[in-house]
Amino acid sequence: MKTLKPNDLGKKFIVEECQKVSISSFIKNTKTKLKGALLKVELEFKNLSIQLGTSKTHTGGIRFWFKCPMCNKNVGIIYIHPITNNIGCRTCLNLKYKKSRFKGMVENI
Numbered sequence: 001m002k003t004l005k006p007n008d009l010g011k012k013f014i015v016e017e018c019q020k021v022s023i024s025s026f027i028k029n030t031k032t033k034l035k036g037a038l039l040k041v042e043l044e045f046k047n048l049s050i051q052l053g054t055s056k057t058h059t060g061g062i063r064f065w066f067k068c069p070m071c072n073k074n075v076g077i078i079y080i081h082p083i084t085n086n087i088g089c090r091t092c093l094n095l096k097y098k099k100s101r102f103k104g105m106v107e108n109i
Contacts, residue, residue: 032062039064050078050087068092 036052043050051067053074065074070092080086081093 035064048078048087 036054039052043052050069053065053067054062055065055074057063065076066078067073068075068078068089070086070088073089075089077090078087079090079093079095081088086093
């Protein structure tokens, strides 16, 4: 029994009518999905209930972010408060850098 080929139906198709799947875009897509899945597994392993956000870069890539559980903004760093154990960004937890507290003051050396 002979197998039926696409062009055996009588109409000749052109490349532009077909859906295109390139290996480079397939690998890029798969890597992005894999990164996201690995990051979620790592967060679950550390018992942190933090969602991940993404944004597109100017070069066409994807950048991953933490979603702050308090304000839902994309942030690069999430903090765990030492007393309350709340999880959030620096703004939500009202955290300040040590150096900014002494801005304009002269420290004793």
